[in-house]
Amino acid sequence: MRNLFPILTVVAAIFALWYAGSVVLNAPWAYDKAERAGVELTTKELIADTMSQKKPKLPPPHQVGAEIWKTTGAMVAKGRAFSKRSLIYHSWITLSATLLGFALGTGFGIILSVGIVYNRSMDMSVMPWVIASQTIPILAIAPMIIVVLNAVGISGLLPKAVISMYLSFFPVVVGMVKGLRSPDHMQVDQMKTWNASRAQEFWKLRLPSSMPFLFPSLKVAMAASLVGAIVGELPTGAVAGLGARLLGGSYYGQTIQIWSALITAAVLAAALVGIIGMIQKVVLKRMGMA
């Protein structure tokens, strides 16, 4: 309960700022309308108008909340949870690409890190490329990936997952290289005194030792995967997914739709990272490393 108070304070502050921002940013349009209609606005009328515009510059929280409810809970109540107008449907489209990309990225990242730790020439050569890969703006390379994969007949889920993977393997490589190298000299020497093979050293010492490094990497990778999946949806013509909602919203100036997609994406990311955090807690506690 003691933790609740500071959290609520911060949330309240964010809402206050958000409402204040809405009033300030939406006021010019309200004045504009009033001037054309030839009426004077009282402060009360002004604020009421900024809270209820159709295409506000900054939609206030309750408008975004109402939009989210309309496209999730209300659709579930009508039994149309997976209709194309439902955010649940769009979230699922994005989530599936996120999870596939995360799995691919984690797998690829772990394989690369094992190569870097065990192979001297990979150790010398791979890391600069890994870092270079992340300096290219994902917005620039995402359409290329989609176009190239489309040309070889791959479309739909996989190209988006590949973009997710492209973003998510990086933290896993960095974390796992550090983790696999975390056993100290003594532990490695000890393995040598038992004449352990490299495979035994990996499975019995290096891999378990790397777990405290793996989970923080996975959290970053999961968030990056979601960003990747959303970015991957932008150049596909905005058919489905949270990215499509963002793009569709910006085509038609539907700021409320954009914000509700943004908030949904943020909640999704928080939930996914939270799940990893819970797994981390359980695993590390059982391994005596928490």
Next chain:
Amino acid sequence: MNDTVISAKNLSLTFQTNDGPVHALKDVDLEINKGDFVSFIGPSGCGKTTFLRCMADLEQPTAGDITVNGVSPKAAREARAYGYVFQHAGLYPWRTIDGNIRLPLEIMGVDKAEQDAAVQEVLELVHLEGFEKKYPWQLSGGMQQRASIARALAFHADILLMDEPFGALDEIVRDHLNEQLLDLWARTNKTIGFVTHSIPEAVYLSTKIVVMSPRPGRITDVIESTLPKERPLDIRDSPEFIEIAHRVRDGLRAGHGDD
């Protein structure tokens, strides 16, 4: 009776560093016989740990010869001829005491029933019966080090190499473990190489005390202990003990003469 287990002749090891070569060991000669308890004592940098690591094939000498059980240290290591105990217990936190002791046996491909028997046997040797299901963090430092000794004993190597195994423990625990180690040595008849900083520890435990000095790392004295094999803790107040300790101290001082 006195078969040589470890033999070093003109053994030298030079590390190349940015400040020029460091002579960790220079022309070291030593024979260790079966059943000996040999302590290596000397100040930091005298090469005592390096010497032990050469026996274990963890360092490669740059000159001279060393054999373990009549073969090269590498062949001896591959034949799992020795157990090595480090200064820190180095138990894996994700394994129970049982799992930790079993670890080398798993690596060596010993079958399950034999593993079970070996774990019970060595737990009994180090007086940790009943702790097999505990995790390392549930044990005191002294108990952890005993578990690590048990692990080194688990695969029945005839040689036990110990690198300051009790260095991080307090005096009382240390006395207790020294007593237990002597008991263990008497029961198993292992050959033990033991690196230490402590004169009383070296004198109390050893049949042979190797005094070393630094720059270059070399042996300045080898003292054959005249103490009986049966050694209660209060033997440390006997004139004989004090005399041997005195000789060790003299040896250490002589090695420092040029400082």
